[in-house]
Amino acid sequence: MKKIQKLPVIFGSVCFILTIAVFVQIKTVNSITNDEGISLNDNAELKDEVLRWRQNNKDVYKQLEEVEARLEEVRNQAATSSEVDKEVENQIKRNNALLGLTEVKGSGAIIKLDENREEDPENIIDINSYLVHEGDLINIVNELYNAGADAISINGKRIVNTTSILCDGNIIRVNGEIVGVPIEIKAICYPHALYNLRRQGGYLSLMVSGGILVEMESSDNITIPKYDGVYKHDYISSNW
Amino acid sequence: MIIIAILIGCILGAIIGINGPVISYTYSGYLAIAIVAALDSVFGGITSVLKGNFELKVFISGFFGNAVLSILLTWLGVKLNVDIYLAAIVVFVGRMFTNLAIIRRYYIDKWSDMIKKRGGLIKSKKQNETK
Numbered sequence: 506m507k508k509i510q511k512l513p514v515i516f517g518s519v520c521f522i523l524t525i526a527v528f529v530q531i532k533t534v535n536s537i538t539n540d541e542g543i544s545l546n547d548n549a550e551l552k553d554e555v556l557r558w559r560q561n562n563k564d565v566y567k568q569l570e571e572v573e574a575r576l577e578e579v580r581n582q583a584a585t586s587s588e589v590d591k592e593v594e595n596q597i598k599r600n601n602a603l604l605g606l607t608e609v610k611g612s613g614a615i616i617k618l619d620e621n622r623e624e625d626p627e628n629i630i631d632i633n634s635y636l637v638h639e640g641d642l643i644n645i646v647n648e649l650y651n652a653g654a655d656a657i658s659i660n661g662k663r664i665v666n667t668t669s670i671l672c673d674g675n676i677i678r679v680n681g682e683i684v685g686v687p688i689e690i691k692a693i694c695y696p697h698a699l700y701n702l703r704r705q706g707g708y709l710s711l712m713v714s715g716g717i718l719v720e721m722e723s724s725d726n727i728t729i730p731k732y733d734g735v736y737k738h739d740y741i742s743s744n745w
Numbered sequence: 746m747i748i749i750a751i752l753i754g755c756i757l758g759a760i761i762g763i764n765g766p767v768i769s770y771t772y773s774g775y776l777a778i779a780i781v782a783a784l785d786s787v788f789g790g791i792t793s794v795l796k797g798n799f800e801l802k803v804f805i806s807g808f809f810g811n812a813v814l815s816i817l818l819t820w821l822g823v824k825l826n827v828d829i830y831l832a833a834i835v836v837f838v839g840r841m842f843t844n845l846a847i848i849r850r851y852y853i854d855k856w857s858d859m860i861k862k863r864g865g866l867i868k869s870k871k872q873n874e875t876k
Contacts, residue, residue: 512794513750515801519787519808520754526780528762533773 566733605665605732609656613693613727614702616645616709617720620686624716634715637686639672641717642679644708645690646670652701654694656729660684663732680734696723747794778819778830779812785837786811788844795851811837 584594601607618637629635646664649657657664662679671678676685699721702709713719768776786808793799815833822829 511801512799513746515804516747516787516790517750517754519783519790520751521758523780523783523787524755524758525762525765526776526783528759529765529768530773530776530780532763532765533767533770533776536767 569735604736605656605663608728608731609693610726610728611655611693612696612723612725613654613691614649614696614699614721614723615727616690616692616702617718618686618688618690618712619718619720621716621718629716635717637677637688637717639670639677641708641712642670642677642688642690648702648708649690649692649694649698652694652698654692654698656693658691658729660689661730663730665732665734667734667736680732682733691727691729693727693729696725699723747791774830775816775819778815778833781834781837782811782815783808785841785844788841788848792844792847795848 580594580597584590598607602609618641620636624635626632642659646657646659659670659679662668662682662684664679668680669678673683676683678684701707703721704710709719709721786804789807790799790804793804815830815837818833819830
């Protein structure tokens with residue numbers, strides 16, 4: 506008699522647990538499918554491929570860094586022999602720093618841009634003025650160069666001669682790499698140039714009045730990373 | 746009796762599950778394989794009840810043990826970049842079909858017996874009437 510009473514209770518509770526799990530799983534899958542707008546199984550291969558290429562990319566960059574380190578070593582060895590060689594070596598180092606091929610340090614300014622997410626959407630007249638656009642970054646970079654900046658980076662992407670700052674749908678690309686808010690612009694420059702950037706009618710004050718959160722600080726210890734890309738000169742024909 | 750208990754359990758579970766939380770996508774694959782394992786255990790349990798060799802300890806340990814083991818195997822597969830969960834699904838779903846076939850045959854036999862008995866009764870009644 507006791508066994509007959511036990512069985513339904515056990516099966517009932519087991520099915521209870523099972524259906525909870527099933528429904529939680531269905532809810533999870535649905536929520537993801539709704540968020541992404543695609544089904545999960547479609548793009549597994551694509552995801553895999555992207556990951557593989559990213560790994561390849563990383564490996565090649567590692568190789569590049571190793572080769573550069575060896576080049577540096579060889580140059581140092583070659584430069585120990587004479588005064589002229591040392592001078593040439595110093596010139597190469599300085600030129601590389603200017604070209605953005607080495608990490609540089611110095612005093613300067615940090616500008617942080619962020620979008621105000623707490624603003625009530627009903628109070629916003631022009632949503633565009635609340636977003637950081639690629640044009641804003643270009644204007645700020647120009648203002649910084651006007652103020653005498655030596656080196657600038659946006660979210661760790663060094664600004665060099667061949668840099669592009671592009672709008673790519675809902676993201677910004679700097680040097681072809683994705684950059685999104687919060688944006689941190691670092692510049693090695695005269696630290697008090699910030700006062701110049703803050704001036705009335707300057708671009709940053711326009712952005713503040715547009716509704717973007719702008720923070721500025723000067724620092725004596727700013728590190729700007731080197732340019733990750735490669736310079737290519739296919740059409741320059743002079744023999745240098 | 747068991748069927749009613751299963752129905753009540755399913756309905757209660759569905760109500761709680763619909764209002765339940767959403768887990769992160771990382772763990773949803775593990776939960777899915779655990780669900781398949783648990784489902785297999787339930788069908789196995791029903792089959793053994795019908796056969797009459799049901800044992801509580803085996804059933805409960807199978808229900809939780811299989812789920813945990815399949816989750817661990819899936820995790821190992823992710824770490825090794827091998828789809829081990831496919832093997833688990835093949836085994837569990839294969840067993841599910843076997844168990845379902847046993848359950849189906851049991852009830853078909855039962856019903857055909859009943860129909861035969863009833864048919865016999867009706868025939869005998871008719872025979873009685875004609876006599």
